[in-house]
Amino acid sequence: MSFISYLINGISLGSIYALIALxxxxxxxxxxxxxFAHGDIIMIGGYTIFVVMNTLGMPPxxxxxxxxxxxxxxxxxxxxxxxxPLRQASPLAVLITAIGVSYLLQNVALLIxxxxxxxxxxxxxxxxxxxxxxxxxxxxxxxxxxxxxxVIMVGLMLFIRKSKTGQAMLAVSEDKGAAELMGINVNATIxxxxxxxxxxxxxxxxLLCSAYPTLTPYTGAMPGIKAFVAAVFGGIGSIPGAFIGGxxxxxxxxxxxxxxxxxxxxxxxxxxxxxxxxxxxxxILGKKISEKV
Amino acid sequence: MAMLEVKDLEVHxxxxxxxxxxxxxxxxGEVIALxxxxxxxxxxxxxxxxxxxxSSKGTITFEGNDIxxxxxxxxxxxxxxxxxxxxxxxxxxxVLQNLKMGAYTRKDKKEIEDTLKMVYQKFPxxxxxxxxxxxxxxxxxxxxxxxxxxxxxxxxIILMDEPSMGLSPxxxxxxxxxxxxxxxxxxxxxxxxQNAKKALSIANRAYVLETGKIALQGDADVLMNDESVKKAxxxx
Numbered sequence: 001m002s003f004i005s006y007l008i009n010g011i012s013l014g015s016i017y018a019l020i021a022l023x024x025x026x027x028x029x030x031x032x033x034x035x036f037a038h039g040d041i042i043m044i045g046g047y048t049i050f051v052v053m054n055t056l057g058m059p060p061x062x063x064x065x066x067x068x069x070x071x072x073x074x075x076x077x078x079x080x081x082x083x084x085p086l087r088q089a090s091p092l093a094v095l096i097t098a099i100g101v102s103y104l105l106q107n108v109a110l111l112i113x114x115x116x117x118x119x120x121x122x123x124x125x126x127x128x129x130x131x132x133x134x135x136x137x138x139x140x141x142x143x144x145x146x147x148x149x150x151v152i153m154v155g156l157m158l159f160i161r162k163s164k165t166g167q168a169m170l171a172v173s174e175d176k177g178a179a180e181l182m183g184i185n186v187n188a189t190i191x192x193x194x195x196x197x198x199x200x201x202x203x204x205x206x207l208l209c210s211a212y213p214t215l216t217p218y219t220g221a222m223p224g225i226k227a228f229v230a231a232v233f234g235g236i237g238s239i240p241g242a243f244i245g246g247x248x249x250x251x252x253x254x255x256x257x258x259x260x261x262x263x264x265x266x267x268x269x270x271x272x273x274x275x276x277x278x279x280x281x282x283x284i285l286g287k288k289i290s291e292k293v
Numbered sequence: 294m295a296m297l298e299v300k301d302l303e304v305h306x307x308x309x310x311x312x313x314x315x316x317x318x319x320x321x322g323e324v325i326a327l328x329x330x331x332x333x334x335x336x337x338x339x340x341x342x343x344x345x346x347x348s349s350k351g352t353i354t355f356e357g358n359d360i361x362x363x364x365x366x367x368x369x370x371x372x373x374x375x376x377x378x379x380x381x382x383x384x385x386x387x388v389l390q391n392l393k394m395g396a397y398t399r400k401d402k403k404e405i406e407d408t409l410k411m412v413y414q415k416f417p418x419x420x421x422x423x424x425x426x427x428x429x430x431x432x433x434x435x436x437x438x439x440x441x442x443x444x445x446x447x448x449x450i451i452l453m454d455e456p457s458m459g460l461s462p463x464x465x466x467x468x469x470x471x472x473x474x475x476x477x478x479x480x481x482x483x484x485x486x487q488n489a490k491k492a493l494s495i496a497n498r499a500y501v502l503e504t505g506k507i508a509l510q511g512d513a514d515v516l517m518n519d520e521s522v523k524k525a526x527x528x529x
Contacts, residue, residue, distance in 0.1 A: 182446075183366050183370055184397055
């Protein structure tokens with residue numbers, strides 16, 4: 001029975017990775033860049049909720065909403081100031097800029113909030129669920145995380161399939177020039193992608209900090225890296241891939257912690273990534289890159 | 294006044310001047326051909342007109358609007374469609390999704406449906422394959438899809454870049470018949486072609502480009518009988 005508990009908690013952790021990975025994979029698919037500052041947006045989301053709830057004494061739901069708004073604006077602003085001027089530059093220049101933005105965000109948070117760990121109050125207030133005569137215990141955070149992630153995933157798929165903006169995103173991800181010739185505003189579409197990714201990061205931040213209630217300027221760094229691994233694992237550029245990659249990563253991490261060694265868990269996660277990439281370099285759902293001349 | 298007017302256009306790639314001050318015009322209802330060898334600058338001109346490449350000098354006017362500095366996606370809304378070189382269909386989307394993408398600038402669902410029917414009438418093969426992903430089509434079919442996609446925006450003028458490139462003779466014949474039809478139905482056509490003979494056979498007027506400059510211009514049937522054109526471009 002404890003196996004099922006570990007599994008469900010792994011799925012919950014994995015759902016958070018999946019939400020973050022969606023941002024990575026969408027931005028990669030459309031702007032063809034790795035936004036390494038994405039993880040730090042989570043941390044900014046966490047601090048925003050902390051300020052709204054603890055300093056201003058507002059209810060948690062308001063904290064999450066404000067965090068979504070702050071992170072969305074921040075993501076779009078970063079894209080406009082740091083990445084957009086580099087649209088024609090080499091991918092390496094963009095990558096280095098993204099790493100620079102990541103350090104900038106961490107240090108700004110350090111300057112404002114200091115290095116001390118802040119104790120985060122969970123935004124989830126629903127009670128824990130007890131199943132199978134108390135042998136499986138699910139915290140409110142676990143349940144909410146899984147439900148929220150599934151809802152967001154389904155919503156995102158529908159948005160891309162049905163909405164005009166979603167179709168524009170598909171077109172831009174395949175051929176920016178041809179998309180422009182269809183009348184699609186490519187820059188606006190990229191900005192929307194950053195907005196969606198950053199909003200998801202804010203929600204991921206709320207869930208992550210609720211499940212692991214400590215907050216430092218480096219809170220987003222490791223989950224960010226792991227979500228990036230999840231995105232590559234699932235096939236970077238693929239939305240269902242990011243979801244599957246995230247869940248798998250969370251499950252592997254949690255089961256490794258439970259049955260092998262909690263110190264070794266991260267090493268095992270990365271080892272699995274290496275094996276997957278050796279066997280299938282494009283990731284689980286990655287598209288084969290074939291170009292027709 | 295001409296529908297499309299290009300005046301003293303210059304385009305640079307870095308320090309290299311690719312287009313060295315050219316002027317031409319396209320009138321409502323005409324089929325205009327831009328012909329010339331590889332590297333003469335034909336594709337560059339089309340890309341500059343539709344806003345994909347910035348110009349360094351000169352003006353481009355479309356129906357009285359100065360579009361010289363207008364971003365490409367806005368130009369589409371004015372009624373200009375571009376069938377790019379190499380077709381550039383969205384290979385991972387289906388034929389139908391590609392066609393719908395062509396109607397991105399339009400809102401009226403009923404009108405889009407009507408245009409779709411018209412496109413299927415012109416290209417029955419696209420209807421047969423509407424649920425197939427575009428990447429699985431043959432080169433000729435992709436060319437048809439690219440043309441159909443451009444027609445979906447209901448353009449006043451359609452710019453076509455090397456529509457016959459890499460196609461079998463049967464497809465080339467078919468593509469040129471369709472261009473003739475498009476012109477007959479009232480859409481103005483600006484055609485860039487290496488196949489000068491074919492292009493001149495359907496054009497009203499033509500411009501001959503040589504390394505970024507216009508070397509010759511005139512009525513298509515006059516150019517077809519011009520000795521220098523014959524020698525250089527028609528292989529006679």
